[in-house]
Amino acid sequence: MRPAGRSELDSVYFDYPHFEEPAGNRRAHLSDPVQVAIVGAGPVGMVAALTLAREGIRSVLIESKSTFNDGSRAICIARQSFHILQSLGALEPFLAKALGWTTGRSFYRGRQILEFTMPDGPSEKFRPMYNLQQQYIEQYLWQAIDRNPLVDMRWQSRVTGLETGPDGVELTVTDPQETYTLKAEWLLAADGARSAIRKTMGLKLSGENYEGRYVIADVQMQHDYPTIRRALFDPECRPGGTVLIHKQPDDIWRIDYQLGPGEDESEALSEQTVRNSVARVLGDIGYSGDWDLEWWSIYSANTLALDDYRHGRVFFIGDSAHIVPIFGVRGLNNGIADAHNIGWKLGRVLNGLAGEDLLDSYTPERRGATLDVFANATKSARFMTPPSHGWRIMRDAALGLALEHPFAGELANPRQMTPFTYAGSPAVLLDDPGFAGGAAPGAAMPDAALADGFLSDRLGSGYTLVCFDSKLSGEVARLPGAPEVVCLDHPSDASRILGAAPGSAYLVRPDLHIAARWLDASAGGIAAAMKTLNFRKD
């Protein structure tokens, strides 16, 4: 929502473009059958299209709106998502605009009780977290899509019908000029929390709704404070409630504040009430200058997911598959990981590099990641928004104690964000028990500093073997269907981080998760691993 007199797209800092439906001779091909159709061009749908394009696969991307998201919404992009953006060739504008951060501070009744820092260091190319408004995220992904000939983007196009069959789907699409049908072998549903595809197929999310409701408001102001996430518990401006404050680019500040159980939602969302509430928060943090109200919205904390993210030829990615509480900043980041995960797998299947069974690893990997978020987010949500008397008593006890005892303050640590480990996935091999350190198969590949840049710069264009022995490197490069090979010095920053011996090797998947590792690798073992991981029958 926006202040009176301003339309939904009338922002104080962002110029919304306007996109027309397909025009000219493109219209003669609207019904040409496609391998992959993607519904929803939010960040998740766009990452899916770019990931498929990287594998050389064309897609049609269908979006009912004529522009980007109307507000800032998801603003925290995690390190792993930056790695994904880099692998898609979309990183540059993100890096130039987003605000990186490592630190959070929690306050109880005005006094700081905790300062936490997320893991970071010289071996990491990217900061643990970056703040950037969702419409910029969409704009920068769109720039990458616009220069990519493999993505057929169709704005102002609404899916009005869906038939599913064993060999694909038939969509009915309506745009301002006509209604047409589109056959696709595969459908990716990236159409958000209220997914029409999900509803049409009669599928339901299951899980829990929490009571807590938050108003999120963006204001523009010249506020002198670093990019540090602030959480205010029981502050003077909202007794008994919780407030979160994040800095975004363009002098925009995100203020989230909790509504009390008795507060009426429509009253809380009126412009005057939002202005008064924001003014009180700003008073609490000692800001007395001018500010502009930009945009506001409301959310509640839910942990809801589909039981299976795949239904025949349809895959659900992002919010259409799962809704997570925002406290773990996993909504956008998990959606990006979903899109990337199914994108490279479907790409390799359609390219003939992998068998179709690879696709069955999508649900266990990504639904597993969702359930992991639920477990962490449920803890955070209980702290931010205690669901009952008992939880509230203990939360308040911990906050009070934290003024003098740091261990209690740690209970307020949101434990944001480590990428999920796909242990036990069919697309990951068993660990080599010889390793004493490093990271196990299924985990995100650790980054390391090289003489010229970072290890992560050398990964992500397919399967990559990271090894330290030039003889092995040469043998693997000659294998049929060989992975890319990155041969590093031993000893080095990388060999220490990976716990590697001179003959060790890590096989890294296109999504930068570890597929397999060997303490003492051989070309034969790597060839056998590639065969297993590709699910090829031949």
Place this chain on the structure above:
Amino acid sequence: MRQQDIEAVYEELATGIDRVGEPDANIFVAQVCLLLARELGDRDRALDLIRQALRLHGDKPVTAPAPAR
């Protein structure tokens, strides 16, 4: 611990609850528990003691609102 030691703890808690008063007495007792548990340094022992105390209150139904499904 001698009887007079536990008596001293008993009295300190009683006067403490009165000094804090409602509505924060619950929070005060919870803080004491967290501090004692940390000092005890034994998760299983702490959980067992909490459950021992809970048993004194019988099989009361859960009164806390479960999250809406």
